[in-house]
Amino acid sequence: MTVSLDDLPIRDDLRGQKPYGAPQAPLPVALNVNENTHSIPxxxxxxxxxxxxxxxxxxxxxxxxxxxxxxxxxxxxxxxxxxxxxxxxxxxxxxxxxxxxxxxxxxxxxxxxxxxxxxxxxxxxxxxxxxxxxxxxxxxxxxxxxxxxxxxxxxxxxxxxxxxxxxxxxxxxxxxxxxxxxxxxxxxxxxxxxxxxxxxxxxxxxxxxxxxxxxxxxxxxxxxxxxxxxxxxxxxxxxxxxxxxxxxxxxxxxxxxxxxxxxxxxxxHSDVMLGMVDEIVAQRDRMTAALTELGYRPYESWTNFLLFGGVTDPAATWKALYDRGVLIRDVGIPGHLRVTAGTEAETTAFLAALGELGRP
Structure with missing residues (x-):
């Protein structure tokens, strides 16, 4: 017999709720959950x-x-x-x-x-x-x-x-x-x-x-x-x-x-650990300039990620990047996607893959 969640005496206010979950996939470039992608020194x-x-x-x-x-x-x-x-x-x-x-x-x-x-x-x-x-x-x-x-x-x-x-x-x-x-x-x-x-x-x-x-x-x-x-x-x-x-x-x-x-x-070792922050901020700012040049609308960010608008079809763009080995995040805002600022190599890979898709 197959049992579903609805068959259990779960709290009524939890029925129909969805658990938190971001895609986890073994792709070469994972920039979807705002991790610090730099290895610990x-x-x-x-x-x-x-x-x-x-x-x-x-x-x-x-x-x-x-x-x-x-x-x-x-x-x-x-x-x-x-x-x-x-x-x-x-x-x-x-x-x-x-x-x-x-x-x-x-x-x-x-x-x-x-x-x-x-x-x-x-x-x-x-x-x-x-x-x-x-x-x-x-x-x-x-x-x-x-x-x-x-x-x-x-x-x-x-x-x-x-x-x-x-x-x-x-x-x-x-x-x-x-x-x-x-x-x-x-x-x-x-x-x-x-x-x-x-x-x-x-x-x-x-x-x-x-x-x-x-x-x-x-x-x-x-x-x-x-x-x-x-x-x-x-x-x-x-x-x-x-x-x-x-x-x-x-x-x-x-x-x-x-x-x-x-x-x-x-x-x-907080001084050593925080040394990575400047590198990440540099890649974030690099992405801001590149996304603007590609025709997207990146928002001001004081974080290790960027939200960018002007995406005609977020689901299709996300999938096209996924097929190219780059994982970013569709956060559910129409016309927008979010990408983590990674290492210089990861940033290059993301921008190259996005550039292959042409203008939004």
Whole structure:
């Protein structure tokens, strides 16, 4: 007998939902999920391997539940006068965001974000039984402080997501928007800075706004700038009292000793790891110029990817690139596709394949 999902006593609000999923295919050039496609430098990889090997000798015991050394490392890396009491971490930033929603959202509560934005926000929201409310952006995907605050005031959400810079559009977010949204709600405001390291070095982080704002959270990830996507390490900074709330919902010993050892070692080499960022930004800017010359419309991006419009048939273009060994992302925005900025060789391969298709 064949059993379908509908035959199981699944929650009614999950019926008909689709899980998160980006195509995974063994193509030579994979530029679809905003990974850092650069390999970890050998000196860093050796230190990580040594640290993990040392940690292996103690895996018969539970890890440090408070991941103290790792929190201290993140506090040093972020700066801005932060200390370990203001830091939290999890298995990727998605788990960190899930902890926040478990603590501050849930059944009967609502979560707000400005669409289009990171698709996991709505999935995580529905996963905790909350209502997802999608706000709107300007035609160029930007937000103004006045409009953003007005939308939040009208929605009365319990949690607000601000993706800065935004995914999948790459759009910068000014700090006046964060301040205005914070004042417009009594709920939790989460500024997701997963791509902050790729923004101009002169651009201030929302970390500068944490003082005196106990409902403000700034989340980060090691997946992008640190080329640590496979290690699954995300983290956030917030008021120590908010950190206490997350302890109520996390699973016991949720960060393994091996994960902690690997992340601590990587942070010791943050200067080396961040050296890759400049190379990635250079390829992003190279793609911007080339896409414009080819007749497409790339949007301003402060991330490691580009959203570009002017695509007559996104599905056909995606498939044509796939057939040429290049995997990019159709994010569901009509007339648009998204591509990660990879290595120089990967960028060359993408642009060559796209050039073979002719003008859009």
């Amino acid at each position: 050998a000196v860093v990889a050796d230190d990580i391997a040594s640290s993990v090997a040392k940690a292996l000798h103690g895996v018969n015991r539970y890890p440090d539940r408070e991941f103290t050394e790792l929190r201290e490392g993140f506090a040093r890396y972020l700066g801005h006068g932060l200390d370990a009491a203001q830091i939290w971490a999890g298995n990727g930033s998605n788990e960190v965001l899930q902890h926040l929603l478990q603590a501050f959202a849930g059944p009967g509560r609502s979560v707000f974000g400005f669409a289009p934005t990171y698709s996991m926000y709505s999935l995580l929201t529905k996963g905790v039984g909350s209502e997802w409310i999608a706000g709107t952006r300007a035609a160029d995907y930007s937000l103004t402080a006045e409009d953003a605050a007005a939308q939040v005031r009208a929605a009365h959400p319990d949690v607000v997501f601000l993706c800065a810079p935004n995914n999948p559009t790459g759009t910068p977010l000014s700090l006046d928007v964060v301040e205005a949204v914070y004042e417009a709600t009594q709920g939790i405001v989460i500024v997701d800075e997963a791509y902050q390291e790729f923004a101009p070095k002169s651009s201030p982080s929302a970390l500068t706004l944490l003082e005196g704002r106990p409902r403000l959270v700034v989340s980060r990830t090691m997946s992008k700038a640190f080329a640590f996507a496979g290690a699954r390490v995300g983290y956030l900074a917030a008021d120590p009292v908010l950190i206490d709330a997350l302890r109520l919902v996390r699973l016991p010993y949720h960060l393994s000793a091996l994960t902690q050892a690997a992340a601590v070692a990587a942070l010791r």
